[in-house]
Amino acid sequence: MALTSSATGVAWDLSDLFASYDDPTLSAMLNEGAAEAEAFAQTYRGTINVPDGPDPEFLRTALERQEALQDQFAKPMVYAMLLFSADTSKPEYRNLQQQVEQQMTAIRNQLLFFDLEWLEVSDEDAQRLIDHPTLATYRHYLASARRYRPHTLSEAEEQIVNEKDVTGISAWQRLFAELTASLSFPITLDGEEQILPLDGVLTLMRHTDRAVREQAFKTLYSVLEDQAQTLAYIYNTLMQDQLTMDRLRAYPDPMASRHLANEVEPEVVATMMDVVEQNYPIAQRYFALKARLLNLPLLQLYDQYAPIGEVKAHMPYADARSIVLEAFGVFDPSFRDAAALFFDNHWIDAEMRPGKRGGAFCMGYPPSNHPYVLCNYTDDIRDVMTVAHELGHGIHFWLARKQTLFNFGPSLPLAETASVFGEMLTFEHLLEREQDQDEKLALVCGKIEDIFATVFRQNVLTRFEQAAFAGRNENRLTPEQLGERWLEANRRYYGDKIEMTDGYALGWSYIPHFINSPFYCYSYVFGELLVLALYGMYREQGKDFVPRYVALLEAGGSQAPGELLAALGIDTNDPQFWQLGFNELRRLVDWAEELAG
C-alpha cells in the first residue's frame, strides 16, 4: 500500500498532555498518584463496609478523591497509548506504555478494596445511600456497581474460576482462533492459484466478478467442512461452560448476563428482536431489486454483497473536512464548531505512516482533557465516513466532559450513537451534493447494505444463538443439528429471495462472536436502530430535536440508557419506537427503487 495520500502531514499535537515521552512532569504525576493511592487506601480501608453503611458525606468525598486519582493516572496512560498508536516501532514508546500499565495495575489492586466493600454493604443500607440527595451525582454509578452482586461467588471461588478459565474457556477460545487462522483457502484468480487466509476469502465475496464470488463461497465451505466436527465441539463446550456458570451464578437464562452488562431489560431486547423480524420483508424487497440491478433471475448467497455500480474513488482529505463540517453544520452550527476544533487544533492524526497502527479510533478519556482522533486516510470515499464516525464520538466526549469522571463514559448501548448519527448526517449530505444518478444509487445501496449487516444479519445471528443454547440444554449438538438451526434462522430473513445452498449449513462455524462474546450481536441491532429512530425524529421535529439530542450526549454515562432515552420521550419497551428505525430504512429502499427506475 502506498503511504502517501492527501492527508500527508496531518498529524496530531499531543503537547496538551505532555511535551515528550521523557517529560519529567509525566513521571512526577505517576509518582504523586502512587502516593495518593497509598494515602487513599490508608484512609478508607475498612470504612465502607461498616454497620449501617458509611456516612453519605464521607462516601461522597471518597468518590471525589477516587475520581481525582483516576484522572491523575489517565493522562500518562492515554498519552502513552496515543504515542504508541502513532508509532508502534519505537521501543521507548512501547516501554513507556508497559511501565504506565504496570503502575496502573498496582494502583488498581490497591484500590480494589473500595468496590468490594461497597458490594458487601447490605442491600437496604446501599439503597438508602443510592437515594440520598448528597450522593445524587453518583446515584447511577453506585447502583450499577452493585448489579453483579447477586451473581458474584465468594472470593475464593472467583479465584478458582479465574485460574481454571485459563485452561478452560480461554483455551477453547484460543484453539478456535488458532484453528481458524491456520486454515488456507486455495483460490484461482486471473489464472493463478493463490492460498488465502479466512479474511482473504471472505473479502472475495464482495468481488465484482460473479465467478470469483462463487468460487470463494464454495472454497470457504469445502475447507470448513473438514473442520466441522472440531468447530462444533469447541462451540458445544463453550455453551456448556456458560450454562454451568449461569447455574452457579444464578442467571435465569443464557442471555441474562449480557443484558445485565448492557444495562438493558430482557423484555426490551425481546420486543426489539420481534420488530426486526416483522421487517424482514423490507430486506426481501431490496434483494429483489438487487437481483434486477445485477441482471440475475435469483440471488445466490454469494451475490448478496456484490457491489452495485461504482462510487467515486478519490476524495481528498480537505474535501472530507469540508463535507463533514458542512454536514454537521446543517444539523447545528455548534456541531460544526465542535468538529472544527479537532481540525484546527491538530487533535486528528490522519496521515498514513510506517509503524502507525491501522484502523481508526477516538480517545476521549479523561474528561479533563479534549479528545483525540486517529485514522488512516487513504483518499477513499469510505474514509469520509470514518472521519464522520470518529468525530461523532469526539463530539459526544466533548459535550459530556462537563460530567464527572465516573459519569462520563456512555454505557454500551449508547456508545456508538453519536458516531453512527454523525455518519448518517454525512451520508445524507454526500447524497445531496452528488449529481450523478448512478453514483447516488451506489451510495444508497451501500448504506442500505451496511444497515442490513448491522440490523438484520445480527438479529439472525442472535436467533441462531438462542436456538443453539435451547438445544444444548439437552444434548451436545452435531454439526448437522447446528446447521439446521442456522439455516432456519437465515431462511426467515432471506425468504425466497436468496437461494440457500447446502454448504451454507456451516455458516455459523467461523463467527468469532459466538465463541468470544455470546449474545453480543444484538447490541449492534440496538445501536443502529436507535440511531435510525433518532434520525427519523430529527427529520420530523427539525430544529426542536437538536437541544434534546445535545442533552442526551451531554449526559454521558450519568444514567442508565433507558432513563436517558426516556428524557427524549423514547420508550424502548414500545414496539412503535423500534419501528421508527425501519421507517427510515424503508425510505432508503424506496429511494433506491426510485433511482433504479
Ligand SMILES: [Zn+2]
Ligand atoms: Zn465507533
